[in-house]
Structure formats: C-alpha cells, structure tokens
Amino acid sequence: MAFWREIPDALEVSVRATPKGGRDALDGTVMLSDGREVLKIRVRAAPEDGAATAAVIKVLAAAAGIAPSAVRLTSGATARLKVFRLVGDIAAMRTALDRALTPAERTKS
Template sequence: MARPKTDLPDAAAVRALVDGEGRLAVRVTPGAKTEGLVIEQGRLLAKVRAKPQDGAANKAVAGLIAKALGCAPSKVELSRGATSREKQFRVS
C-alpha cells in the first residue's frame, strides 16, 4: 500500500513562525495515522507516524520542518522538550 502524501504548509508561513533568534515552537502528536504540519491560531502543529521511542518522533518532526522550509535536516535541531509534546526547535 502506498504511503499517503504528507501535508505541509507554505514555507513562508512556517518561516513567519520562526522568531528572531531562530526558535520555532511546535506541538507534536506522535503515532498519528498521517504525517503533516498545520498552522492553527499562530502555532505550528506536527503529526508524525513515528512513536515516541528513542527520539524517533523528534527526528521525524525535524525532518518535516526541514522539508517544509526547503532546507537540510541538519539545519533543524531540537533545543527543548525532548520528552514533551511542546517542543522548541532551532532553525539555522
């Protein structure tokens, strides 16, 4: 069975959520049926299929953010919230 398409918002909309110091706040839902990023009420919400084990969900979210911004995954790193649904990433 083919994987469903990943839903991503416009890169400019995601960049608008990054503050002056390169921080991006994200609310994560691990173990979701579909993957994607959604902007609701000025917040970025991420849904990933990966389970929250051994950092797999964090890596999946970083990959989605990088894909949405059109940059390398190495430019997006988790700075806060490794075990929380509320995370903060640094985009360089």
C-alpha cells in the first residue's frame, strides 16, 4: 500500500511528522503496525500554534512540485500522523514524490 491515495482531482498523502527534527526534509517512508505506509517528514519547527504543520506543508509541496497553497490538511491537526490533500496534476505529483524519495529513503520498517 502506498503512502498516497488518488481521489478525484487530488492526492491524499499520509504523513508521520517529526517536529523539532533538526532540519526540514523528507525522511523516507515507514510501514505502520496496521499495515499503512506513511511518508516521514521532519521539520525544525516546534509543534506550537500550527508552526510544525505549516512547515510540513512547505516540505510536502516542494517534494510534490506544487505551491504550498495547493496542500490542505484534512486530518491530524494536533497529531503526528496527518493526512494532506494535494491538488494538481496527479501524475506529475506522483512522479515528483517518487523522485524526491531515493531508493535508500524508501524504507519499510
């Protein structure tokens, strides 16, 4: 199962956010105990007043090749596990996300 799911005119991306992670970057993928794959994103921002979520949106948008305004949080506002809706060309976003993850970053643990 992929960390993204196609919906009409968008991708839903499942993310495990790591605030105060020392840098803003994609950190590969991981398989959760329930079998779901999530994209790991670490950000420098602290989880205060939505700063970490805003930073995650910027990292995710850059990786998908879209503007941050095309990314919307759909669930998990105060949780580490979040779901984002990315609006745009689905095929282009999928390709950009796959390119952003080198083979070494696509880990399943």
